[in-house]
Amino acid sequence: MEVNRPLDIINQSKGKKIIVEMKNGKQYRGTLRAWDAHPNLVLEDVEELDSGRKYLWIFLRGDNISAVKPAE
Amino acid sequence: MEVNRPLDIINQSKGKKIIVEMKNGKQYRGTLRAWDAHPNLVLEDVEELDSGRKYLWIFLRGDNISAVKPAE
Amino acid sequence: MEVNRPLDIINQSKGKKIIVEMKNGKQYRGTLRAWDAHPNLVLEDVEELDSGRKYLWIFLRGDNISAVKPAE
């Protein structure tokens, strides 16, 4: 794993399953589809961890993201 | 679905039903009418999910948005 | 209704009755008199929805606004 800047690991996670933790405590697991520098994230095939609800995709506003970690 | 940047998926959702989740926990379902880079959003034919109240339209301030997901 | 950018709908609401929802949960109903890009808003003939208190006008700081919706 080659990681020079923190966002490198986000970039390397494209197409992989990650868990995103929001500032309000919600967690979403899904496949990373797109990201930008904030980082705003788009996940596909998403599950909201507490409720078990599923979505085809979700847009997560970077400003409300606390942490990103691998799901596999 | 072609998504290079996170806001692409917002753009592709114009005219479609989405659910917007606010930082304060409120959720609104409606048809996406307009968006900008924050992203501020305008929905039409809106339902506030907890209360069931309905509005012809709603302007949602980007700064208070946490997540956007498809409603269909 | 022609809405290209989210703030268009705010502009089109000048002179009309709207409800503004603040981040702290307070809601104000009144006639939109002025707006800017934040959007800071000025309403006239205002009612605070929970308390029923009335004011000739109110200045609402954009930074604390969560949503704007039609009152009619």
Next chain:
Amino acid sequence: MEVNRPLDIINQSKGKKIIVEMKNGKQYRGTLRAWDAHPNLVLEDVEELDSGRKYLWIFLRGDNISAVKPAE
């Protein structure tokens, strides 16, 4: 009342009694003495509404202001 931009109404309130509502719920009634674009405000002959405490003046940081309304 001629109000094109929201801050016009703040400017027209100089020398008049207003009530300022802070994000933390506190409210101050006093005569508007000075303002800037944030808007930071200075009131004179101030009363804190809940406690009834009085001050010769108060400086209110714009960042923590939620709303401004007339006191008369």
Next chain:
Amino acid sequence: MEVNRPLDIINQSKGKKIIVEMKNGKQYRGTLRAWDAHPNLVLEDVEELDSGRKYLWIFLRGDNISAVKPAE
């Protein structure tokens, strides 16, 4: 009292006793020694009002300040 801009009253308070109210509700009374545009403030001979604890000086980060008022 000549006050054109809100920060003028902070400047005129140098060397005088003021009370600073923080967003988290804490209040500090002390002699204003230095200020900048945020406004970050330095007080001398400080008392924390709730606890009665005293300090030779305190640096208060402007971002967390809600209001400033005279102590005398």
Next chain:
Amino acid sequence: MEVNRPLDIINQSKGKKIIVEMKNGKQYRGTLRAWDAHPNLVLEDVEELDSGRKYLWIFLRGDNISAVKPAE
């Protein structure tokens, strides 16, 4: 330890075990892999201190970080 600017100590911690404390109270212990000026941080071989859950890596958004301290 040569530390001129605060971020120097973050830089000197690369490859070492640190504990990161988030604004929401969560703490993560892991090996610092990457950092930037916010500072966004990437840790490897991470343990979430309260839950004991472990992750191969975690991206922590600088905006939600409160403190960083050594783990050894």
Next chain:
Amino acid sequence: MEVNRPLDIINQSKGKKIIVEMKNGKQYRGTLRAWDAHPNLVLEDVEELDSGRKYLWIFLRGDNISAVKPAE
């Protein structure tokens, strides 16, 4: 004590024991080693006041700092 700008007192505290109070209420006592304009701070020989836990050093993110005061 010569203090023209608020950050002067931070600068003059280098090598001295200070107490830093965070927005979340935590307090850290330690020797100031480095600071910048936010101000991010690095303390050495640190004690977390509530828990009594000790650390060789701590990096405190300026954005979460509320106040700084002398410890001696």
